[in-house]
Amino acid sequence: MSVIGDLLLAPDVRPFAIAAAIMVTLGGIELVSMLVGFSISELFGKEVAAEGDNHGTLEGLFLWVNAGHLPLLILLILVLGYFSIIGFVTQAFAHGIGLPVPAWVAALVALVWSLPLTRVTSRKIARIIPRDESYAVEETDFVGHIGEVTVGPLDHGLPGRVRLKDVFGNWHTVPARAGPDSEALPVGASVQLVDRDAKSFVAIAAPADLREQRRSSNRA
Incomplete structure (x- = not known):
């Protein structure tokens, strides 16, 4: 050595x-x-x-x-x-x-x-690689979108990361935490971004119908 x-x-x-x-x-x-x-x-x-x-x-x-x-x-x-x-x-x-x-x-x-x-x-x-921002969209536009937890689990502590696609088909990763009434969301879980504060987005488990809609969109 x-x-x-x-x-x-x-x-x-x-x-x-x-x-x-x-x-x-x-x-x-x-x-x-x-x-x-x-x-x-x-x-x-x-x-x-x-x-x-x-x-x-x-x-x-x-x-x-x-x-x-x-x-x-x-x-x-x-x-x-x-x-x-x-x-x-x-x-x-x-x-x-x-x-x-x-x-x-x-x-x-x-x-x-x-x-x-x-x-x-x-x-x-x-x-x-996914990009956190794009010239075509604002981060506030991501509220309501469905994404997948890539770094987590999402809980009420430090933010994890969620990967999602914008309306133009570009991929992004954004910081997110679980909502106050939500349980921890594991890596790979489909989540919906429902709000945003100064540090990160707030996410909840995605409803079943929206999860299916996201799968169809990704396949397209």
């Missing part, structure tokens, strides 16, 4: 080991926060977007890697992941052929390749 540790902390791969450690830490924190019904990525802003035509260099770079379609934290995890993987592979190849590469050169190569790879990956992820 000490040999592996020494290898990962060797000067020529240290930047990539640090990047990998940060990526794992951020991913772990995000996973734990989602399990308790709160996404830490919301603290960093759901999206990074620059308006207008006169973008600065950094803003233009964010737009190029598709930052406007993913939360900043997820985008950062992708960049760190590709940076560390490419860096390790570059140094492994260099050592394999007997031509050690300075850490700063390998880091530059890894950065150059990680950005276009992040752009491609982020575009694919943005098509499949």
Whole structure:
């Protein structure tokens, strides 16, 4: 184990080991926060977007890697992941052929390749992950809709998450708690959003006829 540790902390791969450690830490924190019904990525802003035509260099770079379609934290995890993987592979190849590469050169190569790879990956992820908001609807429009509990159970404590489809067919995930007179609603349960307060939606078990209507809508 000490040999592996020494290898990962060797000067020529240290930047990539640090990047990998940060990526794992951020991913772990995000996973734990989602399990308790709160996404830490919301603290960093759901999206990074620059308006207008006169973008600065950094803003233009964010737009190029598709930052406007993913939360900043997820985008950062992708960049760190590709940076560390490419860096390790570059140094492994260099050592394999007997031509050690300075850490700063390998880091530059890894950065150059990680950005276009992040752009491609982020575009694919943005098509499949649910979005909390959409330019086409307001969150208040979700009251009365039927959804499915994805992070829960929903009770009267910390909010869980409910996945639902808007009138345009776009999927969303929203924070929700069980109504004051409702029992805990487990993961996978069909629920109806009946109200919204400052922190989350209020949900109850969906009536049977509305559950069937939702199934028909999803199949369509």
